[in-house]
Amino acid sequence: MLALEEARARILAALEATPAETIALAEAWNRVLARPVPARLTQPPADVSAMDGYALRGADGSEGARLAVIGTAPAGHPFAGAIGPGQAVRIFTGGFVPPGADAILLQEDAEEAAGQVTVKETVKPGRWIRRAGLDFAAGDTLLPAGRRLTARDIGLAAAGNNPWVTVHCRPRIGILATGDEIALPGEPIPAGGIVSSNAHALAALVRAAGGEPLILPIAPDDRDAIAAAASAARACDMLVTTGGASVGEHDLVQKALGPEGFALDFWKIAMRPGKPLIWGRLGRTPVLGLPGNPVSALVCAVQFLVPALAVMSGLPAAPPATLLVRTGAPLAENDRRFDHLRSSLGTDRDGRPVATPFPLQDSSMLATLARAEALILRPPYAPAVPEGAEVEAIPLGQFGI
Known part of the structure; x- marks a missing residue:
């Protein structure tokens, strides 16, 4: 044998x-990439505000300063001009930071009235600004070939402006x-x-x-x-x-x-x-x-x-993932065949995983397998071990069975 x-x-x-095929990103969950996914743009594409507030020059952001509000910059509607000395632009999260500005005054640290904003707390240059390319830059590899796509990966590929991906059939x-x-x-x-x-x-x-x-x-x-x-x-x-x-x-x-x-x-x-x-x-x-x-x-x-x-599917060759567990019962000495003991899976007082084999291990009992959460692995001629000993087990939840 x-x-x-x-x-x-x-x-x-x-x-x-299997061979590769190109599919819509919306259908790509759980598929394995046959080719890397590139960034087809820079994210964010420009310096953007991380908070609601006012974009201004850090040199003008001392406590007590009064600045003229010359426009607004909500997300998706950049301010068309530039900021000069003594000026500020009302800005919202995700809005492009106008040229000339290098700091964001938080709205809770500001007081606006009659077209002017008063700085209530000194700002620091660069604070609350997400720089262009903070997440990734055009041409970066977002996801490598050989990766099984998760929901997070799908989001990243979408953010990189990829409507299609190439995966293994x-x-x-x-x-x-x-x-x-x-x-x-x-x-x-x-x-x-x-x-x-x-x-x-x-x-x-x-x-x-x-x-x-x-x-x-x-x-x-x-x-x-x-x-x-x-x-x-x-x-x-x-x-x-x-x-x-x-x-x-x-x-x-x-x-x-x-x-x-x-x-x-x-x-x-x-x-x-x-x-x-x-x-x-x-x-x-x-x-x-x-x-x-x-x-x-x-x-x-x-x-x-x-x-x-x-x-x-395009993934590396590997055995099933295993977990080190403590046994919830003594295990007898094994014979020459690699054994798989159907077991429940829990934790002890210290949060360590504990696998307890079912008393009956007859291979005809499908109901026992359905209740099992792990397979305790017993290599050929494994010695007897007491309850609480550390052994290797395959958690069954990873397979959807």
């Missing part, structure tokens, strides 16, 4: 980013559930059968990770049916199957895809849950075969599919 880390490294090394992921015994939610359930949860759960995970899922019709335990369904997904950037990844009489994914040109890289991972896992290619299409067990499928997706989607 292959080690988890080696399996993930081999998967990620075999993938590349969303990875298209075909999802194929296999098995005679399964039916999609709401469909008739065959005798001795169950409802399939994998396709919908994986589609949600793919969307959360920035991909575009395509749920294929369920393929029965028939080689021709599996091969036909898989061939329909050749236009996708990756095919993800669930079920049929083990060695039983009805585990047919490898057998069905072999005659279609499937090249196997590896299968079987030393991890729990999720030992049966297939990785290979069907022509140019990468194929990730997940276990049919719903808990195993999702845990494997966290460890392999989510990092794969990141690489395909």
